[in-house]
Amino acid sequence: MSALSLSDLGVTLRGRTVFSDVTFSVGPGEMVGLIGPNGAGKTSLMRAALGLIPCDGTSSLATLSPAERARAVAWMPQAREIAWPVPVERVVALGRLPYLPLRGGLPDQDRAHVESALDRLDLQGLRHRAASRLSGGEQARALIARALAQDTPLLMADEPIAGLDPAHQISAMRIFRDLAREGRAVIVSLHDLGLAARHCTRLILLAEGGVMADGTPAEVLSPERMARAFGVSVWHQDTPHGPVFQPLEVVD
Amino acid sequence: MRALEPLLLLGVLALFVLSLVIGPADVPPGESLAALFSDEYGPMTLVMREIRLPRALLAIAIGAGLGMAGAAMQGYLRNPLAEPGLIGVSGSAALGAVVAIHTGLAASSALALPFSALAGALAGVGLIMLLAGPRGGSLTLILAGIAISALAGALTSLVLNLSPNPFAASEIVFWMMGSLADRSMLHLWLALPFVLVGAVLLAWTARGLSALTLGEDAAETMGISLSRLRIVLVLGTAAIVGGGTAVAGAIGFVGLVVPHILRPLVGGDPARLLWSSALGGALMLQLADIAVRVILPERDLKLGVVTALVGAPLFLHLIYKTRRELG
Numbered sequence: 262m263s264a265l266s267l268s269d270l271g272v273t274l275r276g277r278t279v280f281s282d283v284t285f286s287v288g289p290g291e292m293v294g295l296i297g298p299n300g301a302g303k304t305s306l307m308r309a310a311l312g313l314i315p316c317d318g319t320s321s322l323a324t325l326s327p328a329e330r331a332r333a334v335a336w337m338p339q340a341r342e343i344a345w346p347v348p349v350e351r352v353v354a355l356g357r358l359p360y361l362p363l364r365g366g367l368p369d370q371d372r373a374h375v376e377s378a379l380d381r382l383d384l385q386g387l388r389h390r391a392a393s394r395l396s397g398g399e400q401a402r403a404l405i406a407r408a409l410a411q412d413t414p415l416l417m418a419d420e421p422i423a424g425l426d427p428a429h430q431i432s433a434m435r436i437f438r439d440l441a442r443e444g445r446a447v448i449v450s451l452h453d454l455g456l457a458a459r460h461c462t463r464l465i466l467l468a469e470g471g472v473m474a475d476g477t478p479a480e481v482l483s484p485e486r487m488a489r490a491f492g493v494s495v496w497h498q499d500t501p502h503g504p505v506f507q508p509l510e511v512v513d
Numbered sequence: 514m515r516a517l518e519p520l521l522l523l524g525v526l527a528l529f530v531l532s533l534v535i536g537p538a539d540v541p542p543g544e545s546l547a548a549l550f551s552d553e554y555g556p557m558t559l560v561m562r563e564i565r566l567p568r569a570l571l572a573i574a575i576g577a578g579l580g581m582a583g584a585a586m587q588g589y590l591r592n593p594l595a596e597p598g599l600i601g602v603s604g605s606a607a608l609g610a611v612v613a614i615h616t617g618l619a620a621s622s623a624l625a626l627p628f629s630a631l632a633g634a635l636a637g638v639g640l641i642m643l644l645a646g647p648r649g650g651s652l653t654l655i656l657a658g659i660a661i662s663a664l665a666g667a668l669t670s671l672v673l674n675l676s677p678n679p680f681a682a683s684e685i686v687f688w689m690m691g692s693l694a695d696r697s698m699l700h701l702w703l704a705l706p707f708v709l710v711g712a713v714l715l716a717w718t719a720r721g722l723s724a725l726t727l728g729e730d731a732a733e734t735m736g737i738s739l740s741r742l743r744i745v746l747v748l749g750t751a752a753i754v755g756g757g758t759a760v761a762g763a764i765g766f767v768g769l770v771v772p773h774i775l776r777p778l779v780g781g782d783p784a785r786l787l788w789s790s791a792l793g794g795a796l797m798l799q800l801a802d803i804a805v806r807v808i809l810p811e812r813d814l815k816l817g818v819v820t821a822l823v824g825a826p827l828f829l830h831l832i833y834k835t836r837r838e839l840g
Contacts, residue, residue: 344726355723
């Protein structure tokens with residue numbers, strides 16, 4: 262069974278068609294990178310797939326009730342909002358909200374999910390700090406941990422690694438890939454094509470009002486497509502250290 | 514701070530007892546309290562049961578309601594400057610009361626004024642639901658609230674403007690300052706159901722408010738229905754503010770200042786803040802109501818004046834303290 266299937270999905274905002282006829286499905290074990298130039302509609306695509314904005318076509322998630330959806334997918338929005346000075350561990354524990362009875366504390370099983378999310382994101386040292394006062398990168402890690410704690414078959418994150426230092430960018434991508442290996446499905450949008458090439462099992466390139474390419478990183482990141490979609494020339498090579506991908510120059 | 518709620522509760526109870534033994538009837542505290550439970554229906558028993566008890570209980574009920582509504586409003590809008598009056602219900606309730614005073618309806622029976630205020634509140638809620646009901650967002654709610662407040666304020670001014678009778682005008686002005694003096698048990702029974710229903714509705718929003726800490730999108734994908742949350746929040750706040758304003762007039766600053774003071778003490782958690790703000794609101798309003806009786810017992814100092822006089826400088830101090838964080 263797929264974690265997400267979209268058919269003929271299209272989004273029109275204020276009379277402007279952002280994209281249309283997007284059809285794909287994502288299954289367990291896949292770590293999908295959603296790439297595309299600014300304004301191609303990556304965020305809109307993810308929000309439409311979640312049923313958060315009106316759209317044409319169908320998404321398997323949009324038909325679920327809010328309570329069912331909360332157990333099917335965890336969503337990390339691009340805007341990293343933490344409104345109040347809540348301790349990090351409490352932010353992460355919010356991920357357990359869909360599973361909790363209305364009153365009472367956090368059951369042991371839920372606490373275990375919170376602890377493992379804190380461990381995975383290297384947050385044990387920050388757990389009592391007020392999340393709203395952390396640096397941007399630390400907040401991003403706390404919010405990734407929050408999404409992990411929701412423990413859903415599908416994780417969707419909108420530019421989760423933007424603003425992280427290189428070590429935490431790499432470890433966050435590793436975490437997502439490990440989740441996929443454990444049998445979950447992960448969809449992340451990102452702009453760092455080098456990291457996308459190294460860590461994703463599949464890339465979906467959103468450009469020119471639709472899916473321009475969908476396949477393994479090697480297939481999708483071809484120089485012609487990169488020139489067409491992003492207007493850049495690239496250097497891409499398989500090395501003993503794995504695939505290395507680097508955008509080089511802007512082409513006209 | 515773990516012991517916060519028990520401490521606040523203790524404070525509320527202590528002030529409740531203190532409030533019962535303070536009044537123009539100069540009777541020692543022990544005797545006053547004994548008279549409350551006395552079977553002989555003497556004059557002091559009458560004073561205790563018909564004057565001081567309803568006053569103290571109203572201060573607790575309305576204060577708790579305003580504190581809770583303030584915490585809920587701030588949590589929903591994720592803005593520490595939000596307050597229960599924001600949705601325009603206090604303004605429209607005041608308009609209802611002012612019309613009752615102006616037309617002389619208020620003099621016809623003791624309950625004419627509160628019922629007229631409730632009718633005003635209901636009209637206000639109807640309008641805001643129409644404007645920011647199932648489809649609106651939080652911004653629509655704020656804008657609709659501002660518009661309704663402005664309209665109610667303008668109509669209130671119009672009534673004052675056209676009032677041919679200076680006594681009615683001064684009565685209106687004094688009523689709008691808010692007071693708990695000379696309220697009866699009847700007033701308590703009128704306001705209490707609204708405050709209780711409002712509190713139950715707002716208690717239901719606790720989970721949604723916690724989830725909203727991470728923004729609307731995140732909350733929605735954690736299973737929170739934002740449109741339902743907004744409707745319940747507006748109805749709960751309106752019940753509390755409408756019921757409270759109907760019997761006590763407009764009392765500002767409790768719903769703004771109390772959640773703001775208590776937030777750091779509950780670790781920012783909006784759900785826990787609902788309950789501690791209820792206790793804190795009861796504490797603050799009782800304190801203010803005791804102050805009006807102690808500071809100027811002869812001059813009928815108005816409750817809303819005191820809450821604003823205490824609340825505004827306190828708020829300035831808080832802004833001064835947190836301005837670096839607010840950026």
